Amino acid sequence: MSRISETQWIWRDGQFVPWADATIHVLSHSVQFGSSAFEGVRCYNTPKGPAIFRLREHLERLLHSCKIYRMDVKYTIDELIAASRELVVRNNVESCYIRPMVVRGYGTAGMVPIGSPIEVYLPCWPWGAYLGDEALDAGVDACVSSWQRVQPNTIPAMAKIAGNYLSGQLIKMEALANGYAEGIALSPSGMVGEGSGQNVFVVSNGTLLTGPLDGSILGGITRASIIQIAQDLGIPTKEFHIPREMLYMADEVFFTGTAAELTPVRSIDKIQIGAGKVGPITKQLQQQYLGIAKGTVEDRHGWLTHCK
Numbered sequence: 236m237s238r239i240s241e242t243q244w245i246w247r248d249g250q251f252v253p254w255a256d257a258t259i260h261v262l263s264h265s266v267q268f269g270s271s272a273f274e275g276v277r278c279y280n281t282p283k284g285p286a287i288f289r290l291r292e293h294l295e296r297l298l299h300s301c302k303i304y305r306m307d308v309k310y311t312i313d314e315l316i317a318a319s320r321e322l323v324v325r326n327n328v329e330s331c332y333i334r335p336m337v338v339r340g341y342g343t344a345g346m347v348p349i350g351s352p353i354e355v356y357l358p359c360w361p362w363g364a365y366l367g368d369e370a371l372d373a374g375v376d377a378c379v380s381s382w383q384r385v386q387p388n389t390i391p392a393m394a395k396i397a398g399n400y401l402s403g404q405l406i407k408m409e410a411l412a413n414g415y416a417e418g419i420a421l422s423p424s425g426m427v428g429e430g431s432g433q434n435v436f437v438v439s440n441g442t443l444l445t446g447p448l449d450g451s452i453l454g455g456i457t458r459a460s461i462i463q464i465a466q467d468l469g470i471p472t473k474e475f476h477i478p479r480e481m482l483y484m485a486d487e488v489f490f491t492g493t494a495a496e497l498t499p500v501r502s503i504d505k506i507q508i509g510a511g512k513v514g515p516i517t518k519q520l521q522q523q524y525l526g527i528a529k530g531t532v533e534d535r536h537g538w539l540t541h542c543k
């Protein structure tokens with residue numbers, strides 16, 4: 236497992252503080268009750284310098300997560316964009332992972348969060364391929380998890396909140412314990428849900444399929460980007476509830492996520508997917524996605540925020 240490699244500065248509520256000083260109290264509400272909202276955003280090293288991929292959409296999702304949980308953030312998206320750009324420049328990193336966090340701090344006793352101060356942090360650090368260096372080329376071996384995703388109208392799956400990741404931790408730890416790189420959790424209805432931190436796509440007879448936003452998965456920004464790229468390339472795409480067996484029957488399967496980028500899946504539950512190697516549609520989408528993110532393919536949708 237990769238360790239965090241420290242950078243120099245973390246933005247905290249309007250100021251840059253040294254990495255080691257960005258601490259919170261052990262009795263902060265978010266520590267006790269898992270109530271921090273967060274994001275994961277990648278900044279890529281492009282020919283025009285560091286550029287953050289779909290920063291505005293990530294910050295919009297962050298503020299939506301906060302809204303659902305009645306957390307008032309006193310910064311606008313444009314202020315957070317400016318702070319993120321400065322963060323990358325100050326830390327002198329070319330590519331990195333940015334982890335915006337809105338934390339309910341120390342103040343009130345008990346579970347009711349109202350009254351605890353709201354603190355906003357922007358840390359960043361260099362981070363390579365999430366599922367290992369080989370994963371993007373060779374694909375990974377995955378399993379269907381014995382843990383399902385949440386039922387709609389229990390814990391909101393579309394909010395990216397720390398507490399939701401208890402589910403992700405169980406899925407991921409079980410997969411690793413059983414020798415797989417990643418687990419795919421089914422939705423409460425038994426259809427394909429998502430990975431511990433990724434959305435899932437299937438290619439079947441030339442059509443790209445992914446599950447709908449039905450209250451049991453996160454609305455991934457990479458997922459939306461891949462659907463857009465597929466549309467640009469004329470690849471037919473459908474959103475519908477995918478039965479588990481279609482995973483095994485698929486020609487190609489891949490994960491999408493900011494951390495995982497577009498990672499092919501070569502087997503599920505030890506059943507080979509398609510030819511057991513990266514399929515042609517996966518490859519095409521991956522090349523386009525990473526090409527746009529790294530500035531080597533035209534940024535035709537305005538997805539990059541340049542930092543300098």
Ligand SMILES: Cc1ncc(COP(=O)(O)O)c(C=O)c1O
Pocket residue numbers: 275403429430431432433434452453454455456457458491492493494
């Ligand atoms: C549970 C879950 N699903 C899907 C995703 C993919 O989302 P995105 O593409 O916005 O990173 C993530 C990552 O944030 C996640 O944690």
